[in-house]
Every structure is written in structure tokens, then in C-alpha cells.
Amino acid sequence: MAITYTSGEQVEVYRFGIPATILIPLAAVFLQAWLPLRLHFFSIFDLPLLVTISFAMARRSQMAGLFTGALIGLFQDALTSQPIGLYGISKTVVGFGASSLGIKLDVENAGARLLLTLVFYVVHQVVYFTVARGMVGLQRGWTWQHELGSALANAFLGVILYALLDRLKQRT
Amino acid sequence: MESVLGRYRNLIVLVGVLFIQVLGLAVQVRRSTDTDSSRLIRVWAVTAISPFEKTLVWVQTASGNLWHNYFYLRGVRAENRELKQEIEQMRIEQARMSQDADQARRLQALLAFKEQFISQTKAAQVIGSSGSEQSRSIYIDKGENDGIRPDMAVITADGVVGKILHVYRSTSLVLLISDQSSGVGAILEKSRLQGILRGMASGEIGMEKVMSDEHVPAGEVVLTSGGDRIFPKGLPLGRVTRVAPGSDLFLNIQVKPAANLSKLEEVLVVTKIDERQATPEQTGPVRAADILAERLPTVPPKPPDASAAVSPTAGQVPAAGAAPKPAQVKPKTVAPANGLAGSSPVASKPTTSSPAGDSVSEKPAADNAVVKATPKVEKPAEAPTQPPAQDPPQ
Numbered sequence: 001m002a003i004t005y006t007s008g009e010q011v012e013v014y015r016f017g018i019p020a021t022i023l024i025p026l027a028a029v030f031l032q033a034w035l036p037l038r039l040h041f042f043s044i045f046d047l048p049l050l051v052t053i054s055f056a057m058a059r060r061s062q063m064a065g066l067f068t069g070a071l072i073g074l075f076q077d078a079l080t081s082q083p084i085g086l087y088g089i090s091k092t093v094v095g096f097g098a099s100s101l102g103i104k105l106d107v108e109n110a111g112a113r114l115l116l117t118l119v120f121y122v123v124h125q126v127v128y129f130t131v132a133r134g135m136v137g138l139q140r141g142w143t144w145q146h147e148l149g150s151a152l153a154n155a156f157l158g159v160i161l162y163a164l165l166d167r168l169k170q171r172t
Numbered sequence: 173m174e175s176v177l178g179r180y181r182n183l184i185v186l187v188g189v190l191f192i193q194v195l196g197l198a199v200q201v202r203r204s205t206d207t208d209s210s211r212l213i214r215v216w217a218v219t220a221i222s223p224f225e226k227t228l229v230w231v232q233t234a235s236g237n238l239w240h241n242y243f244y245l246r247g248v249r250a251e252n253r254e255l256k257q258e259i260e261q262m263r264i265e266q267a268r269m270s271q272d273a274d275q276a277r278r279l280q281a282l283l284a285f286k287e288q289f290i291s292q293t294k295a296a297q298v299i300g301s302s303g304s305e306q307s308r309s310i311y312i313d314k315g316e317n318d319g320i321r322p323d324m325a326v327i328t329a330d331g332v333v334g335k336i337l338h339v340y341r342s343t344s345l346v347l348l349i350s351d352q353s354s355g356v357g358a359i360l361e362k363s364r365l366q367g368i369l370r371g372m373a374s375g376e377i378g379m380e381k382v383m384s385d386e387h388v389p390a391g392e393v394v395l396t397s398g399g400d401r402i403f404p405k406g407l408p409l410g411r412v413t414r415v416a417p418g419s420d421l422f423l424n425i426q427v428k429p430a431a432n433l434s435k436l437e438e439v440l441v442v443t444k445i446d447e448r449q450a451t452p453e454q455t456g457p458v459r460a461a462d463i464l465a466e467r468l469p470t471v472p473p474k475p476p477d478a479s480a481a482v483s484p485t486a487g488q489v490p491a492a493g494a495a496p497k498p499a500q501v502k503p504k505t506v507a508p509a510n511g512l513a514g515s516s517p518v519a520s521k522p523t524t525s526s527p528a529g530d531s532v533s534e535k536p537a538a539d540n541a542v543v544k545a546t547p548k549v550e551k552p553a554e555a556p557t558q559p560p561a562q563d564p565p566q
Binding site: 030035037045046063070074078083089094113131132138142143 | 180182185186189190193194196197198200201205210213216217218220221224225228298300301302303304305306307309311312338345347351353354372373374416434435
């Protein structure tokens with residue numbers, strides 16, 4: 001349950017196959033666009049963010065993490081009505097942060113993953129709202145209650161999703 | 173120097189990637205329309221996603237149709253019977269409403285009132301969404317190839333959904349009225365107060381710019397005002413659910429959208445709006461007195477021989493002939509007063525062209541005419557048949 005500090009040598013580094021690297025983010029963005037039409041409550045989840053965190057923590061490479069985050073975020077941005085870059089910037093930061101923590105912490109257990117996803121969701125939202133309101137001038141309302149509820153929901157879904165994605169991981 | 177760069181290589185790359193994205197955002201913000209600067213990325217993303225969405229929606233619709241049209245037909249006969257009854261009732265209602273519409277058109281023409289008519293729509297299926305709470309928008313399966321253009325209104329039978337924001341070859345992005353960046357010119361149905369309908373962070377919609385000293389009751393219907401030049405006037409937007417005093421001079425009005433924005437499957441894109449002056453079927457101005465005079469029964473013209481035979485009698489009875497004259501004049505002098513008092517219902521009846529409409533609502537109007545005119549008009553018909561009036565000269 002506790003997040004344990006480990007040395008670089010102790011940490012396992014994984015990679016994903018090329019099909020998984022391309023298809024999983026695509027599937028995440030597709031499901032994120034399609035599922036809310038059928039299940040309206042699903043819009044509180046952020047599947048692309050969970051995939052970004054999962055990839056970043058598994059690969060434990062800051063470069064891979066930030067580029068994965070940037071690409072998934074920009075792809076997600078392109079499907080929205082807002083300027084491209086808002087999700088891109090947020091997910092770049094999260095990808096970099098998750099991979100940085102992945103190097104230093106053992107994030108293989110469910111408790112650590114739950115806590116990290118919760119924190120990274122809030123970080124993602126803070127960055128997003130800061131850029132949206134400060135730079136782009138978009139009117140976006142922030143409610144702590146809603147954001148924390150969403151963070152918790154995403155954290156629980158994240159734990160399930162990471163367990164599924166673990167099956168596709170390959171040890172380097 | 174090299175060691176420093178190598179040490180902070182990842183951080184430098186992070187800053188560089190963020191800087192490029194910030195720069196891209198700045199370019200998009202600077203240009204009022206971001207369609208040019210970011211269009212290529214959007215086209216790629218939509219092209220990658222929309223085929224899957226279309227396929228999935230097609231499979232879902234096909235399987236749904238198979239089930240509903242071939243397997244699940246329980247209760248269809250009873251439903252059909254009920255629907256037929258409903259159609260009959262609606263026909264009657266339609267006939268009545270067509271008369272009201274005719275009347276409204278004539279009155280609008282009198283006021284030189286220009287109105288917008290939805291003359292062409294295109295049905296489209298919803299295939300996806302932006303998938304974000306921060307951007308409330310949906311994708312439809314019609315695009316440039318189908319004649320869709322940006323800023324076209326998107327509606328359902330229940331009310332307004334949104335407007336077309338981006339158009340691609342075979343898909344389009346629709347900005348919902350619940351999005352925080354959307355704004356629709358709105359008017360309250362009864363109080364005629366105007367404002368702007370905007371999406372809120374919570375996903376609800378609210379009406380802005382209504383002064384706090386105005387009274388807005390909950391439950392009042394909100395319609396499009398037509399002031400935004402996108403949505404035709406008079407389309408239902410929603411219903412007021414809550415009114416609270418705002419922080420500024422304006423009220424906080426919460427509105428429940430008329431269209432169910434969370435369960436959209438098919439929508440209509442308004443592809444053509446005609447703006448024309450209402451043209452009544454009658455040409456030229458018509459006075460209420462003239463209309464009423466037309467409706468009153470008149471003495472039928474008599475055949476020449478009969479008039480010749482009667483003429484001496486008529487000439488012989490100046491006293492009796494004097495009686496009908498005021499009786500004929502009397503309705504005409506009374507008519508304008510009647511016509512003005514209840515001008516609209518009476519004036520509208522003669523010009524209706526719908527046969528069904530005549531059969532439904534002409535009746536009470538005709539009854540009215542009979543009630544008012546009969547006692548006065550029957551007098552001249554009776555006068556010649558009165559034996560005492562003809563006998564004395566013989």
C-alpha cells in the first residue's frame with residue numbers, strides 16, 4: 001500500500017510493443033469520444049490521461065513520458081472545439097512527472113497507483129485551467145468538489161486499467 | 173557546458189516542448205478563427221477517429237433496427253390504433269392552427285414584419301463527442317459533401333442543440349449550447365425579456381444580461397430571439413428552472429434545455445433560412461368593415477320580369493319600403509363597431525383556404541354572423557309578403 005523508495009537499479013523498466021504503443025492511445029481517445037454519448041457520466045473520466053500515466057510509469061523514461069503525453073494530449077485537443085495545446089501542455093507535464101516518479105518510486109502496487117493517479121489528475125486539471133484561463137482567456141469554472149470527485153473516480157478506474165495494461169508490458 | 177546540457181537534457185526538452193505548444197496556442201488565440209492554423213491537425217485527428225465512430229454507430233443502429241423492426245413487435249397493433257386516433261386529433265388541431273397562422277401572417281404583413289423561415293434542413297446522426305467536460309461538442313455524420321457550412325443551426329424536434337463549428341469532408345463538429353464558449357440570443361416567451369444563453373461550468377445553461385429588477389417566474393419558456401443571426405427566431409431553447417439575484421446588476425437564471433443534450437442520436441441541421449416578409453393570401457389592405465359587409469347576407473337580385481311585376485307594388489309602398497332601408501343600413505353602421513371589437517377572429521375567417529379549416533372553425537364564425545345579422549336582414553324579405561302593406565292601395 002505504501003509508496004516505497006527504490007534505487008534506479010531495483011526498478012523494473014518496461015516497454016510496450018509498437019502495435020500497443022499506437023493502438024492503445026488511439027483506442028483511449030476513441031472511447032473517450034464515443035462512450036459519453038451512450039453513458040453520459042463517462043465524461044468525468046479521462047482515459048487518455050490514464051494511458052499517459054500508465055505508459056510513463058511503466059517506461060520510466062522522462063523523454064518518452066513527455067512525448068507520449070504531448071502526442072496524446074494534442075490528439076485529444078484536435079477533437080475538441082477549443083484551441084489545440086491545452087490538453088497537450090497538461091499531459092506533457094503529467095507524462096514528465098509520472099515518469100520522473102516512476103524512476104524513483106515503486107509504483108507497482110494498487111495503493112501507490114491510486115494515490116499517484118489522484119495527484120496527477122489534480123495536477124493535470126490545475127495546469128489545464130491555468131493555461132485555459134490565463135493564456136487563452138477561456139471562461140472555465142473550477143469547483144473543488146467536482147474536481148476531487150473526478151480525481152477519485154479516475155484513480156479507481158486507473159487502478160483497473162493499469163492492471164489490464166500490465167498484461168501488455170514487456171520487460172526490457 | 174556539455175555536462176550541464178547533458179545533466180539537464182530532459183528538463184530542457186520538456187521546456188522546449190512546452191514552449192512550442194504555448195507558441196502554437198498563442199498563434200491560435202491571436203487569430204480570431206483558428207480554422208486555418210490548426211485545421212490540418214484537426215482533419216488528421218477526425219479522419220483517424222470518425223471511420224470507427226461511424227462503423228460503430230452503424231452497427232448499433234442496424235442491430236437496433238433488426239430487433240425493433242422484426243423481432244420486438246409486441247403491442248404494435250394497439251399502438252398503431254392509438255397513433256391513428258392521435259393523427260385524427262392532430263389534424264383537427266392543425267386545421268385550427270393553420271387558420272391562426274394565416275391570421276398571424278396577415279397581421280405581420282400589415283406591420284411589414286420580416287420573419288425567418290426554416291426552408292431546408294438535413295438530418296444527421298450523432299457519431300461522437302469531444303469526450304471532454306471542458307468542451308461540450310458532438311460530431312455528426314454530415315459534412316462539406318452534404319452542404320454543411322460553419323455557423324449553421326442544429327436543432328431537434330424538441331429544441332435547439334447548437335451550431336456547426338468546424339466542417340470536415342464527411343463530418344462536422346457541433347458546439348452545444350451548454351458549452352461555456354457558446355452564446356445564443358434568447359428571449360423569454362411571456363415577459364419578452366431578452367438576454368444571452370450561455371453554458372456553465374457545471375454543464376447547465378443560464379440566461380445572462382437580464383436586469384435584477386425584472387420578474388422572471390420559474391417555468392417560463394425561453395426561445396431564440398433571432399438576434400445572433402444564426403438561430404431563427406422562436407425556436408425553443410429551454411425552460412427557466414431557477415432564478416436568483418446575481419452579483420452584478422443581472423439575475424442568475426438557470427435554464428433546463430428543451431432538447432436532451434445528453435442523449436442526442438439524430439439532429440437536424442438548418443441548411444437554409446429564408447428571410448421574407450409575410451405575405452397573406454389576400455392582396456391589398458382590407459378593412460374590417462368590408463370583410464364584415466361581405467359576410468352579411470344580402471337581398472338576392474330579382475329576375476327582370478319579377479321586378480317589373482313587383483315594381484308598381486314597390487313604388488306604391490313607400491311607407492313599407494322605408495322600413496327595410498334602415499334595416500339594411502343598420503347592420504352596415506353597426507358592423508364596423510362589431511368588427512373592431514372582435515376584429516381578428518371575424519376578419520380572418522373569409523380568407524382561409526383550407527377546406528378542413530373551414531369545416532372546423534368556420535362554423536362558430538358563421539353562427540356569430542347569423543346571430544348578429546338575421547334579425548335585421550330578415551325584415552326586408554318579410555316586408556313584401558305582408559298582406560296588410562299591399563292591400564290598402566288596391
